[in-house]
Amino acid sequence: MSPEPYLGEVSRTPVRHHILSVLVENKAGVLARIAGLFARRGFNIYSLAVAPAESHARFSRVTIVVDAESAPLEQIVGQLDKLVNVVAINDLAPRDAVERELLLATLPLGDEHRSAMLDTITKAGASIVDVGPTSVTVMLAGTPGACDELERALEDFAEVELHRTGRVALPRLG
């Protein structure tokens, strides 16, 4: 039974979203099969993260944040499960899951905003991972909400280059 979709407080994600943690065979074209299925059935992907699962080279884990307003979750899971290369689907409601995401941002360190910017980084709990003559790269690994917050805060500054990974998740314990 699917848990009820979570009415999220995270502004950037669809109001009714769901996390599907999908174990797939690590074979050529599997990601295309998943993406193609979502495209032809009109299901919306909000974010997608793919990496080898555990230590087995045979499987990968695809974490898909789906927009549960674009189609009933039952349909999305049912169609996804029919892909032969899909081994298991773990359907996680946000309130039952621990979600984390990585954010990297390169910030120009001009004199004008320097202290405000460093202040923002410190407040967000981000760490500096690379330093250049005129800019720094910072990293934040945290909840999607924390990443949203930092992204919003950095909008006040010019020429910020920012990348996010999309979230990964595991079921909440107990």
Next chain:
Amino acid sequence: MQLTGAQALIRSLEQEGVDTIFGLPGGAILPVYDPLLDSSIRHILVRHEQGAGHMAEGYALATGRPGVAMVTSGPGATNIVTPIGNAHMDSTPLVVITGQVATASIGTDAFQECDITGITMGITKHNFLVQSAQEIPRAVAAAFHLATTGRPGPVLIDVPKDVTQSMMDWWYPASIEEYDLPGYRPEIPLDQEAVERAVALIAESERPVLYVGGGTLKSRASQELLAFAERTGMPVVTTLMARGAFPDSHEQHLGMPGMHGMYTAVTAIQKSDLLISLGARFDDRVTGKIPAFAAGAKVIHVDIDKAEFNKVRHADVAIQSNVAAALVAFDAAQATPRNLDVWWKAINDWRDQYPLVYDEPTADGPLRPQHVIEAIAAKAAPGTIVASGVGQHQMWASQHWKFEEPGTWINSGGAGTMGFGVPAAIGAKVGRPERTVWCIDGDGCFQMTAQELTTARSEGIPIKVAILNNAYLGMVRQWQEMFYEERYSEVYLSADLPDYVKWAEAMGCVGLRARTLKEMHEVIDEANTINDVPVVIDFRTDAEEKVFPMVAAGASNDDIIVHPLQRGERR
């Protein structure tokens, strides 16, 4: 034992019990055609790869065994995309083998290269690009397993030329565990709790209908259906994909539902209080306007594919199972509805009031297409298999032919592929050579794939083709007449161009023509005496004839349009 990949491919097909391949060679698949010479497998050389695909479908639908087609890379592969898509829509088990350019050339836009696994991703149940000769047996075994289990469908195996040319140590998977399909679980245990809830719904029901779909044929559940229907006394409707699953001659059979369904079948569904869907998928051609479809009915949905549940219509009880197992479980639980006398009284009133009718044929013609089909059926050997193309003639064939057993109706349902009829009939005849096979075709459909009659003649496959020649793309013409103020746009084909008799003769077939009632009977009798070569008959039919009953696209099934004779109007 060392074999080439090509030898291993043919040997793997032999292991799977393949007796026939429909195909056409070309550069990338050339290595595989050499060991074919030494194989017991029959190869049918088609004239166009689309023909190979539809023949394989006709073979599969007539026999229940997977159809096999083999073509080359590039255009050979793209030409068979339509049959693959057709088989996917109708859940027909197919294994399609395509040649591919050598592994090192993949991705370089090499001669006759195309990404056929990419192209067919959305219209196959699964596909494989085989990377080494050693993997060929596993790919073939897995392909047949996938094509024929669970919800059946087409599986494509793409084999690069260097893979078929390289050497391998022969082996063959001994069990399913060796197929390497960790994510494939086609059957799950029957949910007994759901069965109990279904039995409870049935017990409350006063107006049930058994809504029988193609899944009933796919799971070979006809006997179970007959037993269940007769024990419970419930009325039965069979969809276009399920014709033959329940005998048309049976008193409880109301016929086909849907856009051109029988008035009684459509209306019984509309008024029912319980729909028991058996391997059907609430297709738009059956439901019409969805909110108005069987609005007062609860739904028990039996399907092997859980993605069909709640896709179109809410299921009050969903049972993931093959149809046969579910019916056996219903019977074991003695599922019984209430007394159905009042329900049958209503149903029989509709039957009396709105039987299938058409205008009286006139002696001098033009012929009535419905009458031609009934005349062929009346003179046909028992167990005759009927294939059709797509359009008016398909609907008339489904309405007017009486289907009594599975595998006797071969048609393109979900995809609606014009040109399906002739090659599908050929494939059916190859699979069931002891049966008479008629193709009821339209003149528009016939022109799309008629070249395969050359194949039929040269391979000794004596099918019979009835062209209901109304000189139009008739179904489109019907819509333009009814819904576009008789503004006929690009639907006229001419009855005389091409000359179908000469064309048939040029392909080594017997060509006949009938314009009058007398000629109609004569040519059918003559066709029935010819059993060595294909026969093509050009029946000149009335261009204004329309298919009734009809529910307009998007309209409610309550607004079914009956034949003008039943509206008290003159045409």
